[in-house]
Amino acid sequence: MTQFLQQLINGLSIGSVYALMAVGYSLVYSIMNFSNFAHGGVIMLGAYFGYYYLTAAGLPFPAAFIGAALTTCLLAVIIERGAYKPLRERKAPFLYFIISAMGTSIFLENMVIATIGPTFRSYPEVLSRTPIQIGSVSVGRLDLTMFFISAICLALLVFFIDHTKMGKAIQATAYNIKASALMGINTDLVIIVVFALGGFFAGIAGVLFGMKYTVYPQIGIITNKSFIAAVFGGLGSLPGAVIGSILLGIIETITSGYFSSQYRDLIAFVLLIAVLVFKPSGLMGKVTEDKA
Amino acid sequence: MLKVENLNVYYGGIHALKGVSLNINKGEIVTIIGSNGAGKSTLLNTISGFLKYKEGTISYKEEKLPINPNKVVKLGICQVPEGRLVFANLTVEDNLMLGAYLRKDTKKIKEDLEKVYTLFPRLKERERQMAGTLSGGEQQMLAMGRGLMSDPELMLLDEPSLGLAPLLVQTVFDIILDIRKMDKTILLVEQNAYKALSIADRAYVLEQGRIKMEGSAKEIAENPLVQEAYLGAKV
Ligand SMILES: Nc1ncnc2c1ncn2[C@@H]1O[C@H](COP(=O)(O)OP(=O)(O)OP(=O)(O)O)[C@@H](O)[C@H]1O
Ligand SMILES: [Mg+2]
Secondary structure, eight states: OHHHHHHHHHHHHHHHHHHHHHHHHHHHHHHHOSOOTHHHHHHHHHHHHHHHHHTTSOOOHHHHHHHHHHHHHHHHHHHIIIIIHHHHHTTOOHHHHHHHHHHHHHHHHHHHHHHTOSOOBOOOOOSOSSOEEETTEEEOHHHHHHHHHHHHHHHHHHHHHHHSHHHHHHHHHHHOHHHHHHTTOOHHHHHHHHHHHHHHHHHHHHHHHHHHSOBOTTHHHHHHHHHHHHHHHOTTOHHHHHHHHHHHHHHHHHHHHHSOGGGHHHHHHHHHHHHHHHOTTOTTOOOOOOOO | OEEEEEEEEEETTEEEEEEEEEEEOTTOEEEEEOOTTSSHHHHHHHHTTOSOOSEEEEEETTEEOOSOHHHHHHTTEEEEOTTOOOOTTSBHHHHHHHHTTTOOOHHHHHHHHHHHHHHOHHHHHTTTSBGGGSOHHHHHHHHHHHHHTTOOSEEEEEOTTTTOOHHHHHHHHHHHHHHHHTTOEEEEEESOHHHHHHHOSEEEEEETTEEEEEEEHHHHHHOHHHHHHTSOOOO
């Protein structure tokens, strides 16, 4: 039982970071209907920026953290302007967007390899490694931090989407971009905001991931799992992305806890395929049909 | 108020509007009738700033209209699109409030919301319901109410009676007359030529991208060619 609780808590913590990444995929998908594979590259850069802000720049942790998030926020917007906006203006088919996204992702990864190099780097020890004892369960300080920071970010995001004018505009644009423009919504601005939000959370997730594991150019590949989680939950749906991520995190830690960590990714992929076979729109897929 | 001159619009190689000219005066109901594919929606979408055009001009209150949907809304022109396009994932009230997206006058917005609810009591009863769960007729009312929330001077209505039961069609046309009384000018695009001509002041007949006829609604309704093609009369 103790071991189960332990795994559950670890799963929640890793799942909540997946959720931070997954909402970035989902937000973009909900409006532009394509999977933004450049997102993994942005997360990777977030981990690097956090690392250098802490080490080279010597910033205190909170400043490095926010700094990394703001940097990737800007970066995500630059990617949108450079790689997707020209395609949107030409009304390119969605396949072009995916190709452009993949190209950007490969570019970012190789740019890091070419400039910084392929070596693994570990974050300095910001949080003490001694776990906190809650009853019989011991919880890592980092795991707790990951969970709380992610939960706060997600709560803020939900509030923003549900209770602000821009949030409603995002929901409207996700449903129908033409009708939104007819309301006077600047849909181009909505797209910028969506990339900015995704980029900001990517930075936070990148730093948390970097602290948990290490930083290296291919870390974006791990972030593919958050994409799996987003598809699992239903691409385009925010609650779907969060629920899918938490479930994936828990399934992963339970698998590695009770079987072997080598099966972890295998199970994640089998799960994705199974969901796609039985429910192609995911657990809470976006509803797109119009009622005439 | 709105003046379209020699407008030509293309979709790639398809020449959808061929030298269309028309004008609308303040306070009028002007209707454009035409069959499927005549170019009616293309015309409204061009006015609304969705489609680029190379030849021709569109001016509103003597100034060139920008080719940019949100600027067009800001100038007081709103379109209620074909097929309604209500935001199914949002509540009725959210939909209406999105209509007022560009407005800042909170007090006036509240008043206008009440006006819309008076005009469409059904919407008031369903204000917290998701728009996607409304019936087709209710969605049409929501789309019109949402358009009114932008406090437009000119409303472009694209086939508001499409797919509605006869009784509801009548309701929709009655409502258009009510909207005119709210000091709005209306450009009404319809396939239901009979009803449209019965409430309009003036009319244009659009065929294959060309204006074929124009005149007072009465003249057009009495024209034998129109009667045969659009009103189902045998000549
Ligand atoms: N996005 C598009 N791409 C290419 N051709 C288009 C597009 N939209 C419309 N057309 C073509 O332009 C012509 C005019 O279409 P439009 O939608 O304006 O007609 P309409 O009068 O509104 O018809 P309906 O009464 O069926 O709504 C048609 O021949 C149509 O096939
Ligand atoms: Mg049409």
